[in-house]
Each structure stands twice: as C-alpha cells, then as structure tokens.
Amino acid sequence: MRLLRNIFMSAALTVAVSATAMSGLVDKAKAAWEPVKPVEFIIMAGTGGGADQIARLIQGLIEKHGLSPRPFIPINKPGGSGAEALRYLQDHAGDDHTILVTLNSFYTTPIIQADLGVDVSQFTPIGRMALDTFLLWVQSDSGITDLESYVAAVKGTNGTWKVGGTGSGQEDSILTAMMEAEFGYEVTYIPFPGGGTVAKNLVGGHIDSTVNNPAEQNEFYRAGNTMPLVQFTPERMAAYPDIPTARELGVDIVYFMQRSINGPPGMSAEAQAWYIDLFSKVYNGEEWQTFCVEDGLDCTEWLAGDDLQAFHGAQIERHKALIEEVGAAALTGE
Amino acid sequence: METIIEPLFNGLLLAFEPVNLTLLVIGCLVGLFVGAMPGLGSVNGVAILLPVTFLVPPTSAIIFLAAVYYGAMYGGAVSSITLGIPGASTAVATVFDGRPLAQAGKADLALTTAAVASFIGGTISVVLFTLFAPPLAEFALKFGPEEEFALMILAFATFVGLGGDDVPKTIFSILIGLVLATVGLDIISGKPRLIFFDVSGFFHGINFLVLAIGIYGIGEMLWTLEQTQGDVQVHKVKSSFRSLWGNLKHVKEYFGTTVLGGVLGYFVGILPAAGATPASLMSYGLAKTFSKNPDSFGKGNVSGVAAPESANNSASTGSMLPMITLGIPGSPTTAILLGGMIIWGLRPGPLLFSEHPDFVWGLIGSLYVANVFTLILNLAFIPVFVRVLTLKFTILAPMIFILCIVGGFAPTQTMHDVWLMFVFGVVGYLLRKLDYPVAPAVLAIVLGPLAERSLRQSLLGSHGDPMIFFERPLSAFFMVCAVALVAYPMFLMWRRKKNGANGGAEAG
Incomplete structure (x- = not known):
C-alpha cells in the first residue's frame, strides 16, 4: 500500500513539477497542498x-x-x-x-x-x-459544600472514596494523585472510557467525585445535578465567578x-x-x-x-x- | 398526558412540513443504501452527510440525519439476507437465520420479516421514548459498572442456555471470542496484550466486523462450494404483490418475539456505550431461549430474523435518549449526531427538553414518520433486492468476495485486517465442519470489551469483592436471571430425557 502510494505520489509530483516548469508563470508561492x-x-x-x-x-x-x-x-x-x-x-x-x-x-x-x-x-x-481547565466536582446533594468538608469526607472513608476519571495515567489521574499527596488521603480511582461517562456515573452516584473538565460537566451543573467545589486555575474563570481557586484556599495546585x-x-x-x-x-x-x-x-x-x-x-x-x-x-x- | 400530546402533535406537524418531509424521505433512502453496503455503515453515512445539514435549520437537520440512521438499520438486513454478509455491525445477528432462509428460496419472506419487525421494534421504542423519556433517563443513570457487567453476563447466559446446541461447544466458542476480544491494548492500563508475532496491526485489537464478515462471508462461500461441488443452484425467487401479502401473514409467528426484541432493544439502547449491536445479539439469544423450537434457529427461522431486526431499530432510537438528555451518545452514530447538535448551537443535557422543545419533539415526531416511510420503501424494494439472488453463482461469488474485502478493509483501513478476515474465513469454515456454533464467538467479541471494562471497574470499586454484583438490587436481579437462563434449558433437557425414557417405555 505505502509503496503504491509513494509511487503514485512521486508520479503526481513529477507531473506537478513539470507542469510548473512549463508554465513558468506561477506567481503565487502558495503551498499547493490540499487534502x-x-x-x-x-x-x-x-x-x-x-x-x-x-x-x-x-x-x-x-x-x-x-x-x-x-x-x-x-x-x-x-x-x-x-x-x-x-x-x-x-x-x-x-x-x-x-x-x-x-x-x-x-x-x-x-x-x-x-x-x-x-x-x-x-x-x-x-x-x-x-x-x-479542571474543577473538582461532587453531586449537588452530597452534603459537601467546600474543599474543607470534601477533604474531611474523603478522609472519613478510609480509601473507599471513589474518584472517577478517564484512565490511569491520564491528566485527571495525575491531578487526583497530586491531591492525594497534598491532603494525605487515599482514594479508589476508577477509569471510564471518557469524561462524558464519568459525568454520567457521578450523577448516577456510582462514583463520589471527579476532576472533570468544565465542558464535560456543565450541563449537569446547569441542571443542578452536580456542583464544582474548587477550580485548579491561577485565577477564577469567567464561567465560574463564585467558585474559589485552590490557591485562594492555600493549596498550591494549578493544572492545565x-x-x-x-x-x-x-x-x-x-x-x-x-x-x-x-x-x-x-x-x-x-x-x-x-x-x-x-x-x-x-x-x-x-x-x-x-x-x-x-x-x-x-x-x-x-x-x-x-x-x-x-x-x-x-x-x-x- | 396533556403535556405529551400537545408537543407530540406539534412534533408530528413539524415532521410533515414540506422541507422536513422531503429530507426525511431522502434520508431514509440514503440510509437504506448506506446500510445495505458492507463497509458503509450508518456512521460513515451520517458523518459524510453532516455538512449538508448546515444549510437547513437544526430541526430539519436532525430529522434528516436521524432518517439516515434509521434507514441504515433497515438496510443492514438486506445484504445480511441476500448475500450473507452483514451490511453493518448491527445486522450481524440477522445473518444467522436470514441467510438460511434465502438459501431455501425464501429471501422475500426474510426481507419482509426484517422490514415488519424493524417497524414494530421501531414503533415500540418511539412510543416508549415519547411516554417515558425523563424517567427512562433516570433509569439509565442507575446503571453503574456493576449493572453493566451483570447485563453482559445475562447476554452470555442467553447464548449458553440455548437448548439444543451442544453446551460445551457453545462455551468453547464464547471463550474463543473472549480471547480475541482481549487482543490489543489493555483497556485500563494501556499495556499491549496478545500482540501475536509482534505484528503492529494487533495493537488496535480485532475488529468484530472482520470476524463476522470472515466467518459469514468467506467461510460461508467455502462451505457452499464444498457442499455443491461448484454446481450451485440458482434460487428461483418470485416476488409479487400477492406473495408479499402471503409473507405479511407470517407476522403472527414472530409477533411476540418482535415485541420482546423491541422492548429489550430499547433498554439496551438507552445504556450509554452499549448500542444496537449488542442489543440485536441479545435479542436473538433471548428469542432462541424462549422459543418452543430452539433447534430450528440458525437454520432459517423467521423469529431469528425478526428478533435482531426489531431490537436494532429499537436500540437505535433508544440510543438517542442518552444523547439528548445526558449528552452521552449510546452508539458511534449518535456520537456524530451529538457533534452536529453542538455545532447547531444546541447543548445536549438534562435541560434540552425544556429549553428546546421544538427540536426534541420534532425529532420524536419524525421518528414516527420515518418508521412508516422506511417500511413502505423497504417493502417496495424487496423485488429488486431478491433479484440479486437470481444471479449465477459465478457472478454472485466474486461480488460477495469483493464486498467482503471492502467490508473488512473499511473499518480500520489496513490490509492487516483483510488478511485476518481470510484467516477467520478458513477458521469459520473448519468450525462449521466440526459442528461448532460460531454465533457465540461473534457475540463474545462484541460484548467482551464491555464486560471486561465493567468487571474491572466494579472490582476496583469494591476492592476485589465479587459479592458487589449481588448486593446491588438491579445487578442481583440480572445475575439471578442469568443463572435461571442457563439452568432452565438444562432442566428442560433433563426432563425431556426423563420423559423420553418414560414415553419410550409407554409407547412400547
């Protein structure tokens, strides 16, 4: 296949080059490539x-x-x-x-x-x-209202707190590991095939929290199913004016x-x-x-x-x- | 009720607007063709046609694309039945009984059955969609990894528990499928697994269409050649208005199966990540299990065509529910529809129903109408489709062969998969000679990855405790059903044996 394509490409190239040479009047030096x-x-x-x-x-x-x-x-x-x-x-x-x-x-x-x-x-x-960007999300009716109560809740479960994410080694698992190191707790990380499925499992109560991107969680936030606790940006985003950043709360985690x-x-x-x-x-x-x-x-x-x-x-x-x-x-x- | 009737009425009116109706009919036709062509599934069709829809309002656009999707579900059956190669992944189970029917000269009956069953399944799911969308979306949310795994076990159980088939051979076939399903990158850790001979083509795993087309397309051709010594009888199929009427009368034979398939398909469809292919396979298994005559399945039973066709149409409608209410597509095709919605400026999510009722109800209304139109189109085209079967084998065989290659190449576009397909073709032929059922292997390669993921997620969550599947009510229910499904045919067999012994004595 590749050989065939190469032969074809070089043939096409030869034609193109000779055509250019013959016309000799190509005024635009524009790249000729197009899919x-x-x-x-x-x-x-x-x-x-x-x-x-x-x-x-x-x-x-x-x-x-x-x-x-x-x-x-x-x-x-x-x-x-x-x-x-x-x-x-x-x-x-x-x-x-x-x-x-x-x-x-x-x-x-x-x-x-x-x-x-x-x-x-x-x-x-x-x-x-x-x-x-990343935010920390929990179910709206979980009783958790801020980072402090979140950390307390996670610590109270002795490692059975379920955090959903998009795969071991993915960015959200790094952020989760950074939080574990920062707060000194342990969680159970469960990978799902995509942020959308994570969001659904959070709403359905199959996991306890996640650090999803806003696009993945926004519609459930607007519908009142889930809520963000903290954002991991240097400054508050325009879309979330009322949610504190981790830095404001004295936790130095910023991740993009x-x-x-x-x-x-x-x-x-x-x-x-x-x-x-x-x-x-x-x-x-x-x-x-x-x-x-x-x-x-x-x-x-x-x-x-x-x-x-x-x-x-x-x-x-x-x-x-x-x-x-x-x-x-x-x-x-x- | 009033809250449903008025918007539904408006939706139907929307669907009957001239622009929308034209788009709908064109969409159904295009879908029919796309679905019937191996290698061109509804995914490709919808992806290629997406740009066309920027010329019209979002409601018309979704009506058009949904019609393509819908038409493709009907169309998939056509090549499954006439050529014995699944036109789309969703139509694999239709081959099991559709092909034997065609070989027995009853292609028109099989095609009519497929069309009617699709219509019934589709209608059931649209009605369910209309009446219970919000509570069903809630139900879909209840499905965690544990329930998903239990459901997969239930699906496997329907295939093991088939009376008549050799149980050890069925289990062996499932295990082959499961092993093939694990080839590629580990879904959790990403480590490469079973990369045979370090061939890089195995990194993307084994596409199940490659297996299905290999076994049913190539394997079937080898089998036919051997059976007939190359002297293949041309099927004389006549299809007229009268024979159509005669075929329609068979409905009562498979009506129950069809309704069951429709309901099952809908529920499998609304679960994110499952979709129409598993639904059709599960429906087939269930139909066989509950049949009075399970031995006739795989040999040309109309219920074996009706069950998967009803379920795949129903599931395709069902998979639109999580797309609209949760923003999670239930199938690859709805994933593309979702992309369309984002670009049209609509954000799928729990609020879409209340914020854009015209769009949602227009879509629902159009599904009712699309259902009727695809049924009519399908029935009208049956005489054309069966003409394929009157071709000489020397012409038909090369056609099938080429379509197999196209179908095997299309999903991943690597020659690796084409070679693999040939290997599966030969293996399929040998398995058939040795009287192994191959359908369970196809089922296992489809459901294997879903089952593995949900199993590992569940066990991660429960810290390795398998009792979690029995502690949660829904998953416990599925598990019990699964056990019952395996035990029931065994019980029947045992009773038959006992009765057989007694009966023999009495008769003598």
Missing part, C-alpha cells in the same frame, strides 16, 4: 469527553465555513489512556491525512508506557487550540491541559502549513472563541508549529517531574 481524501481526525479519548466535543465542534466549523475540500472524520481511539491513538499515529508516519486532537495523556502515556514505541516529540506540531492538533511523524511541510492555516482560521473564528468562554477554556494565545513544539518539550519535562513526584505506580494502580 485529496477525507482527513482522519483521531481523538485520543472516548465519546462525550472534552476532546471529543472539541473535535466534533471543530469538524462542524470546518464544514460550515467550507475550510477544507475534503471532510474531517472524527474517530475515537480511547484505548489504554490514549495509547491506541498514539500508536495509530506512529503507524501512520508520513501520512498527510491523519491528525490527532490531544489531551495531556499525549505526554503522560508515552512516559508511563515506555514499551509503546511512541516518541511524541517526533510528531508534527500543528496548533494549540486551547488550554482546558492543552488541547492541540498534531500530525503523525514525518508529515510533509506543505501539509503542515495547510493545517496550521486551517486551524488558525478556526481558532480566530467567533464560534470557537465563544465556545472557549462558555466552557471555561483558555483561548487567549495561539501557538503553532515550532512554538507548539517548544511548548510540548517543556510540558514533557514537567510531566516527567510530576510523574516522578507522585510515582508512576500511584497512577497505574500497580
């Missing part, structure tokens, strides 16, 4: 979660504004805390029609699972769409999650340029910015290409340090 088939838009988490919602919104925006000649097809690959998706991209090295929307497990999963054979620093950086678009290793520079252009249009569009404000995402700084690469580099180092601090065993439950 020639549907683009696989891989989501490294399950349906209904934050990454999923974002990918589907972006897909819709691309379609609505006719930004791509070929459709973007969102595909969920939630297995093994994103390992399935990362492996999939690694196996599609050099493919210009596969892109990935990330969570922080983009950093953590390859660190925890060294035998996966994935090096994300080799992936092709496209653009950072947002910084997602990047939502970025990345290509597989070895994507062509022309394709990368085309995707960067496409996603910067989506990013600067009114719909995207409105979504960010309503759903508690930070979309104030656009990072693309090499800048995103540098950001990834720093984040990988930070997560290595964090994992070392809380211990990989605390995350994988082994």
Whole structure:
C-alpha cells in the first residue's frame, strides 16, 4: 500500500513539477497542498469527553465555513489512556491525512508506557487550540459544600472514596494523585472510557467525585445535578465567578491541559502549513472563541508549529517531574 | 398526558412540513443504501452527510440525519439476507437465520420479516421514548459498572442456555471470542496484550466486523462450494404483490418475539456505550431461549430474523435518549449526531427538553414518520433486492468476495485486517465442519470489551469483592436471571430425557 502510494505520489509530483516548469508563470508561492481524501481526525479519548466535543465542534466549523475540500472524520481511539491513538499515529508516519486532537495523556502515556514505541516529540506540531481547565466536582446533594468538608469526607472513608476519571495515567489521574499527596488521603480511582461517562456515573452516584473538565460537566451543573467545589486555575474563570481557586484556599495546585492538533511523524511541510492555516482560521473564528468562554477554556494565545513544539518539550519535562513526584505506580494502580 | 400530546402533535406537524418531509424521505433512502453496503455503515453515512445539514435549520437537520440512521438499520438486513454478509455491525445477528432462509428460496419472506419487525421494534421504542423519556433517563443513570457487567453476563447466559446446541461447544466458542476480544491494548492500563508475532496491526485489537464478515462471508462461500461441488443452484425467487401479502401473514409467528426484541432493544439502547449491536445479539439469544423450537434457529427461522431486526431499530432510537438528555451518545452514530447538535448551537443535557422543545419533539415526531416511510420503501424494494439472488453463482461469488474485502478493509483501513478476515474465513469454515456454533464467538467479541471494562471497574470499586454484583438490587436481579437462563434449558433437557425414557417405555 505505502509503496503504491509513494509511487503514485512521486508520479503526481513529477507531473506537478513539470507542469510548473512549463508554465513558468506561477506567481503565487502558495503551498499547493490540499487534502485529496477525507482527513482522519483521531481523538485520543472516548465519546462525550472534552476532546471529543472539541473535535466534533471543530469538524462542524470546518464544514460550515467550507475550510477544507475534503471532510474531517472524527474517530475515537480511547484505548489504554490514549495509547491506541498514539500508536495509530506512529503507524501512520508520513501520512498527510491523519491528525490527532490531544489531551495531556499525549505526554503522560508515552512516559508511563515506555514499551509503546511512541516518541511524541517526533510528531508534527500543528496548533494549540486551547488550554482546558479542571474543577473538582461532587453531586449537588452530597452534603459537601467546600474543599474543607470534601477533604474531611474523603478522609472519613478510609480509601473507599471513589474518584472517577478517564484512565490511569491520564491528566485527571495525575491531578487526583497530586491531591492525594497534598491532603494525605487515599482514594479508589476508577477509569471510564471518557469524561462524558464519568459525568454520567457521578450523577448516577456510582462514583463520589471527579476532576472533570468544565465542558464535560456543565450541563449537569446547569441542571443542578452536580456542583464544582474548587477550580485548579491561577485565577477564577469567567464561567465560574463564585467558585474559589485552590490557591485562594492555600493549596498550591494549578493544572492545565492543552488541547492541540498534531500530525503523525514525518508529515510533509506543505501539509503542515495547510493545517496550521486551517486551524488558525478556526481558532480566530467567533464560534470557537465563544465556545472557549462558555466552557471555561483558555483561548487567549495561539501557538503553532515550532512554538507548539517548544511548548510540548517543556510540558514533557514537567510531566516527567510530576510523574516522578507522585510515582508512576500511584497512577497505574500497580 | 396533556403535556405529551400537545408537543407530540406539534412534533408530528413539524415532521410533515414540506422541507422536513422531503429530507426525511431522502434520508431514509440514503440510509437504506448506506446500510445495505458492507463497509458503509450508518456512521460513515451520517458523518459524510453532516455538512449538508448546515444549510437547513437544526430541526430539519436532525430529522434528516436521524432518517439516515434509521434507514441504515433497515438496510443492514438486506445484504445480511441476500448475500450473507452483514451490511453493518448491527445486522450481524440477522445473518444467522436470514441467510438460511434465502438459501431455501425464501429471501422475500426474510426481507419482509426484517422490514415488519424493524417497524414494530421501531414503533415500540418511539412510543416508549415519547411516554417515558425523563424517567427512562433516570433509569439509565442507575446503571453503574456493576449493572453493566451483570447485563453482559445475562447476554452470555442467553447464548449458553440455548437448548439444543451442544453446551460445551457453545462455551468453547464464547471463550474463543473472549480471547480475541482481549487482543490489543489493555483497556485500563494501556499495556499491549496478545500482540501475536509482534505484528503492529494487533495493537488496535480485532475488529468484530472482520470476524463476522470472515466467518459469514468467506467461510460461508467455502462451505457452499464444498457442499455443491461448484454446481450451485440458482434460487428461483418470485416476488409479487400477492406473495408479499402471503409473507405479511407470517407476522403472527414472530409477533411476540418482535415485541420482546423491541422492548429489550430499547433498554439496551438507552445504556450509554452499549448500542444496537449488542442489543440485536441479545435479542436473538433471548428469542432462541424462549422459543418452543430452539433447534430450528440458525437454520432459517423467521423469529431469528425478526428478533435482531426489531431490537436494532429499537436500540437505535433508544440510543438517542442518552444523547439528548445526558449528552452521552449510546452508539458511534449518535456520537456524530451529538457533534452536529453542538455545532447547531444546541447543548445536549438534562435541560434540552425544556429549553428546546421544538427540536426534541420534532425529532420524536419524525421518528414516527420515518418508521412508516422506511417500511413502505423497504417493502417496495424487496423485488429488486431478491433479484440479486437470481444471479449465477459465478457472478454472485466474486461480488460477495469483493464486498467482503471492502467490508473488512473499511473499518480500520489496513490490509492487516483483510488478511485476518481470510484467516477467520478458513477458521469459520473448519468450525462449521466440526459442528461448532460460531454465533457465540461473534457475540463474545462484541460484548467482551464491555464486560471486561465493567468487571474491572466494579472490582476496583469494591476492592476485589465479587459479592458487589449481588448486593446491588438491579445487578442481583440480572445475575439471578442469568443463572435461571442457563439452568432452565438444562432442566428442560433433563426432563425431556426423563420423559423420553418414560414415553419410550409407554409407547412400547
């Protein structure tokens, strides 16, 4: 398959080059690449979660504004805390029609699972769409009203307090481990295939708390089923003016999650340029910015290409340090 | 009641608006085609058509996409019955009895049964949706990992407890399916498991369509070749208005099964993460268990077509409930619909019913109408579909072969899966020669991952105590049912044996 494609590509390239040479009058130095088939838009988490919602919104925006000649097809690959998706991209090295929307497990999963054979620093950086935020959520009728009563309640259960999350080694499990270390309690962490399912299980009372992203929990908050206790941002978000930050309460936990678009290793520079252009249009569009404000995402700084690469580099180092601090065993439950 | 009648009436009016009605009919037709083509499921259909819907208001858009989804549920049965290859994952169980019926020259009966059962199942679920949406959403919330696992056990029990089949062989078949289901990355820790020979294609696991198409498409073809020595009889199927009427009269044979399948499908559909495929398999198992004549299943029993078809339509409607009320899609296709809703500016969640009643009721209204239209379209197309069967085997076999390859390649788009499909084809043929039932393996590969996840979640939560499944009322209820389902046919067999001995003595 790949050989065939390469032959085809080089043939197409030869034709293109000779055509350019013959006309000799090409005035625009514009990158000529465009998708020639549907683009696989891989989501490294399950349906209904934050990454999923974002990918589907972006897909819709691309379609609505006719930004791509070929459709973007969102595909969920939630297995093994994103390992399935990362492996999939690694196996599609050099493919210009596969892109990935990330969570922080983009950093953590390859660190925890060294035998996966994935090096994300080799992936092709496209653009950072947002910084997602975290809040601590409990059921509205749990009787818990603030962080203090929460900590007391968890400590009272002797380790049977059930925290739902999206996978061992995922960002929310890191945050959970950070809280365990900070408050000196232990919880039982139960992984679910996506933030949406976590939210449902919290409302249904099958878990006791979670550190979901706002987009995953907002509708249940509005309906009065669940409520946030504390936000893990440096300052209070516009969407949650009455909820204190952890820092205000004297707990130094600040944690963000990047939502970025990345290509597989070895994507062509022309394709990368085309995707960067496409996603910067989506990013600067009114719909995207409105979504960010309503759903508690930070979309104030656009990072693309090499800048995103540098950001990834720093984040990988930070997560290595964090994992070392809380211990990989605390995350994988082994 | 008044609170339902008025909005429902408005919803029906919305569905009958010229634009919406046109979209609905087109959607049903497109869905029928998409569902019938192996490799093109409702997921692809809805994903490809999503952009079209930005041209119309959200209510029209959801009506169109729901019609595609709905039509695909009907369409899936067509290739299952006429070609013996499941057109979509939801139609795998339809092959079990649909194909033998077609081979016996009764393809028109099987197709009519599928259409009518789909209609009944679909109608039951829309009615349930209309009357009990909010309490059912509450019910879906009660389902934690423990209940999910218990339900999966119940599903396995329906397959083990089938009277007539060889129980050890059935269990063996289930175990093969379960082992295949564990291939890939561990769902909790993400560690690679059973990566045979370090082939990277196994990292994404074994797609169950690859197994189903291999066993039923390729394996079946090998079997036919062997049985007929290449001299395959062309089926003479006539389909006229009169024969249609005759076929419709069979309804009373499978009405009970269909209603049961419809109700079951709806409840499985509303559970997030389950969807129409498990529903159709469970419905088939249940129909066989409660049948007076379980031995005839798999050999061309109309109830075996009616049960899965009723359940998959019903579940597809059911899976819209968690999408609307919880924002969690119950199936891959509803996940795409959900994406559409977000872009249309609608936030699915507990408040959608009260904040956007036009949208929700328009959708519900359209489901009633779509049901009627797909039934009519389907019945009208049956003469066309059965024509496929009049083709010579030398023409039909290569067609089936190519469709198998397309269907095996489409889900993951790797050649790895195509080779795997051939391997399964040969294995399926051998299993059949050795008289092993293969349907339980297909069931196990679908339900295996769901069962494993919920089992491990439950045990994490209970710190390893398995009694948790009996402590929670709902899951205890399912567990007891499961035990009963396995015990009941064994009891029957025991009694039959005893009676058989006595009866023999009396007759002599």
